[in-house]
Amino acid sequence: MADILDEDACVAHPANTLWQPAGPRPILAAPPPDPRRKHPMSTVDDVLARARSAVGHSTLYWLGQGGQDPERARPSSPLPAGKLWPTLPASQRAELEPLAQKLGIDVHDPHLMLDACDCSGYVCWVLGFARHTTPASFTDPGGWIFTDSIWADAMGPGHRFKRLDKARPGALVVYPRKGSGKQYGHVGIVMEADASGRATQVAHCSADNAKSELFDAIQITSAEVFEHNVHSLYAWCQTVR
Template sequence: MYYKIKAADSLSKISKKFSIPVDLILSFNKQIKNPDHIYAGQLIFIPNLDDIPDDGKLVKPMKINKLLERAGSATGKKIKYKLGKGGMKPGAPLPASDSNECDCSGFVCWVLGLSRKSDIPFYKQHGGWIYTDSMVADVNSQSGIFEKITIPEEGCIVVYGAGSGIGHVGIVSEVEDGTMIKVIHCSSGNYKKHNDSILETGPDIFNRADSLWGRFALPI
């Protein structure tokens, strides 16, 4: 479950509240660099002890190479593009709907192990839906699941909102000297040109002033 930190909270208080050791909370929340520096409104993940193996080995957040491997596994599958489709079954082998259709938000949600229809508290104000505009709002907030970064890094999302058109989001797959080189994304343009909506391409479509980068700040 996700918990929004309150003004009087400390990790020790949260630990007692949920009967979860502080070390275990920290192991699931790598975004917390200093246990003494947490803030009101910050969203953290509280693990379910039933999900912890008996041998004591902790479930670790998805590493960047695994995230990129998952994103890449959806390329070359001839998935059709359809706005509003895909990303509902994070445990499925591919992000597409039963009709083999997907859009950019559905693809990114699937890569991150999320359903695009979510119970994450931040997204309640967006009807529970994770889509480009709600991801932009998340990146610009301090209480969502993405941490805003100013220099792209491999495995982060790159996103811009709909505005007067259609928004777009993808997974940055290659960075060189602080510059995006490649992005894995699902788009109608990919589908029209290559009959395959999910491809790794250059970043041209994201090279615009309103694009944002966000690091997924919670474990998958």
């Protein structure tokens, strides 16, 4: 797990955009954060139950989606997939269309709406707060909570996310974009840990999950994807008691 804070890892996150190789495109704008809204405390049982409740709904992975409203029954947001489909690069459409066909989804329907989420949106929803809030040490300058801001807070002040030496159920496991070899970082909820403090089961939302036979971006899997990243760390959300 990571030992050194890399300040350059704190980069602006396109939390309200769709990532494409050609650059981000706006999808939605979050409502302004309500400073009067309190972040309710959750129990570990609450966190684990919410994490499990989102599995099995054929959620689509889409960067910047989900986690807008913690009071929704699910973490996902409705995505106008039919309108967005023609804007995707041809290579991405070629990769995704066979998967859509297996799911019986007509991507050429301009009225197609799908439930979509990403890893940060899922985790924020599980923890009981919106991914967009008043700017703080655990957000980017625009107030978005995402993988890099969670990681940086855990490595630094620990105002919302406090670093842990060992995993335990209800904790987060996270790595940042920088050093991952990917376009973005990743975060999940530790569901089970062994006696040595190593996560063995993690609930997370990812594109790779959606490509499995379950065709669901939100799944509970081994921690392998996090163990392969040297910057991964465990953290505890201070709103969980």
